[in-house]
Amino acid sequence: MEVSGVELHYGAAVALRGVSLQARMGEVTCLLGRNGVGKTSLLRAVTGAHPVTRGTVRWEGQDITRLPLYERARRGIAWVPQGRDIFPLLTVRENLETGFAVLPRKQRRVSDEIFELFPVLKTMLHRRGGDLSGGQQQQLSLARALVMKPRLLVLDEPTEGIQPSIIKDIGRVIALLRARGEMAILLVEQYFDFAFELGQSLAVMERGEVVIAGRKEALDRAEVLRRVSV
Template identity: 75%
Template sequence: MLRVKDIRLHYGAAIALRGVSLEARVGQITCLLGRNGVGKTTVLRAVTGMHAVSSGRIEWEGEDITCLPAYERARRGIATVPQGRDIFPLLTVRENLETGFGLLPRGQRKIPDAIFETFPVLAQMLNRQGGDLSGGQQQQLAIARALVIRPRLLVLDEPTEGIQPSIIKDIGKVIDRLRESGEMAILLVEQYFEFAFALAQSVIVLDRGQVVASGPTETLDVDAIRSHVAI
């Protein structure tokens, strides 16, 4: 389980997060919702170690990881799919997938067959450069790259951004299958309300850097949550 306890985070003198707390459990999808600029991505950066928190505590599987650098969190099974995908455009699909090998013991440095079962299009494009793929294919590559390290916590930042509707449905099915495997916790940032609510078991809503609503999806007031997401 991931436990984030009362974290505060500053960008210089500006406060970005104000006492944010959340939990993400293995076998469940926890979704962060809110308008642009309310702190969703900042929470993910705090969880993955990309930005240090000013105060508070972050625990993963019972260990305090608040002060661990990002690469040490990755070694503990925390993988991220960043907003905008951030694949390496000049590397091949195979090389992109192999970038996670450095975190794995030598005997595990291979691309799991399950990745190509999940994303069969990637198996057909192993020798193509990442920059030649479509937006939807690049998003599949970004998720597959994260899965190479066999994560216990998968962090996804707006995986539907800039993706055509048919691919959005496919990505939703993949995320749900990963949840059903019971092998990882999934922390998802999303702006598409219907997509998020269809997938998530629990939701945290942010506004101006603080939590304004949270709980299991079936207990929340859908209209109230929607009002915090709608522009």
């Protein structure tokens, strides 16, 4: 996935200013920065949730800048938004099955692998999504995205507001998906140690711009931390 010179506005307000970023297959690209610097806006540009004013978004060599969100989903882009957005009145099984919408009919099944990654969900298939804890809802949201069989997985602060044990579980799943090399992962994260451990490439945003970007081993950890600390 390649973002080139993207600008994004909400009315007269500028959210992104000429942002460029790459997310490579088989890697985790971490997007860091303080609150309100444009991280979620960049994810909205990538997924098609909000149109860009200028610039291009390319996926697997094709320009998808003007494609709507559902068309990008059909091309293998899955988004786990901040706040999870599960359906509270649907059961866990029904929430997972909403991921079928972008799949050919023959592929519409929840694979056993989903429950290997998130075993707690197998015991809760008939419970309503709204009855789950925050950490369980986060696992459900991530599992639903994986049901779509994505090649680009976009995660917006998956550790927000959940207990440390679930954070470890989510980190384990992301590391496993990275190791398989079958998808690119774009991760927005406030928890610095979590992001720094998982990511191969890092980008730091300030005021709608990317101010630091590169391979993790080439960056000054202290400088990155200074830029993202409150």
